[in-house]
Amino acid sequence: MTQDEMKKAAGWAALKYVEENTIVGVGTGSTVNHFIDALGTIKHDIKGAVSSSEASTEKLKSLGIEVYDLNSVSEIGVYVDGADEINNYNHMIKGGGAALTREKIVAAVADKFICIVDNTKNVDILGEFPLPVEVIPMARSYVARELVKLGGDPVYREGVVTDNGNVILDVHNLKIIEPRKLEEQINAIVGVVTNGLFANRGADAVLVGTPEGVKTL
Numbered sequence: 001m002t003q004d005e006m007k008k009a010a011g012w013a014a015l016k017y018v019e020e021n022t023i024v025g026v027g028t029g030s031t032v033n034h035f036i037d038a039l040g041t042i043k044h045d046i047k048g049a050v051s052s053s054e055a056s057t058e059k060l061k062s063l064g065i066e067v068y069d070l071n072s073v074s075e076i077g078v079y080v081d082g083a084d085e086i087n088n089y090n091h092m093i094k095g096g097g098a099a100l101t102r103e104k105i106v107a108a109v110a111d112k113f114i115c116i117v118d119n120t121k122n123v124d125i126l127g128e129f130p131l132p133v134e135v136i137p138m139a140r141s142y143v144a145r146e147l148v149k150l151g152g153d154p155v156y157r158e159g160v161v162t163d164n165g166n167v168i169l170d171v172h173n174l175k176i177i178e179p180r181k182l183e184e185q186i187n188a189i190v191g192v193v194t195n196g197l198f199a200n201r202g203a204d205a206v207l208v209g210t211p212e213g214v215k216t217l
């Protein structure tokens with residue numbers, strides 16, 4: 001079974017969490033793209049979606065799914081998104097696709113966060129995947145120096161501008177023993193918009209695509 005087939009299986013399995021006549025929160029990435037395809041098959045049973053990126057918005061609209069502005073929505077039952085790494089406590093590193101800030105906002109509004117991954121994403125300790133940090137452009141060098149003080153090696157993701165007009169620093173060589181604490185410490189650096197640790201708001205359920213089928217954690 002290929003990695004993409006495992007992503008697809010996880011994406012389609014998330015449909016069972018979607019309730020009729022609700023607005024669904026939709027993440028970003030190749031696993032979520034499979035979920036959006038699945039959502040398209042039940043588009044007449046849902047009200048629509050709130051999206052976490054321009055890329056997901058475009059795909060949702062192309063399938064005829066109505067996309068709402070988050071400011072016009074007070075309730076999202078379920079938010080479905082992928083991850084770059086997930087540990088045994090359902091803490092995640094996200095932002096490989098640079099959509100971390102909008103993802104975190106939509107996740108904060110949602111009642112439930114369903115994480116969909118293939119089995120290469122499960123780890124014991126977060127940090128092998130470089131931690132993305134979205135930064136206001138003028139603060140890039142300052143934030144990078146502060147991230148070095150926290151033990152990381154930040155690398156500017158050249159050529160990438162987020163949907164919010166900011167830049168990304170990918171922080172290498174972190175061994176994240178206390179994800180909740182590090183999430184707060186990085187957020188406290190002036191100039192940081194968001195970091196890709198989703199620990200204080202982790203996933204409520206994880207669907208893992210494996211060669212033996214989809215496992216729910």
Ligand SMILES: O=C(CO)[C@H](O)[C@H](O)COP(=O)(O)O
Pocket residue numbers: 027028029030031032081082083084093094095096097098099100103
């Ligand atoms: O956080 C993300 C985007 O910002 C994605 O969820 C993460 O990068 C996983 O992507 P994929 O499903 O393509 O492996």
